[in-house]
Amino acid sequence: MIDPKQFDSLQKMTSKSFHQQKKLIKNVMAxxxxxxxxxxxxxxxxxxxxxxxxKSNKAPGISCAKGCTDIILDFED
Ligand SMILES: [Zn+2]
Known part of the structure; x- marks a missing residue:
């Protein structure tokens, strides 16, 4: 059973990183x-x-040389 308070903070964290990622994607695309x-x-x-x-297995997306950032983008709408 998950602690609702824990779940709440997890949601906030996820939402924050989601928005950061969205901004990052927007800037790269621009x-x-x-x-x-x-x-x-x-x-x-x-x-x-x-x-x-x-030919490569590289999925469309945004990544850095080291691979710590590897955002897979879905270009099919
Ligand atoms: Zn990196």
């Missing part, structure tokens, strides 16, 4: 230079390659 909050390396946007079989 072509701005955004750095990984963990390792300070430039975040790279990987776009899905239309009409080409993906």
């Amino acid at each position: 072509g701005k230079k955004v750095f990984c909050p963990v390792c300070d390396q430039l975040l790279v946007l990987t776009l899905p390659k239309a009409g080409e079989q993906s």
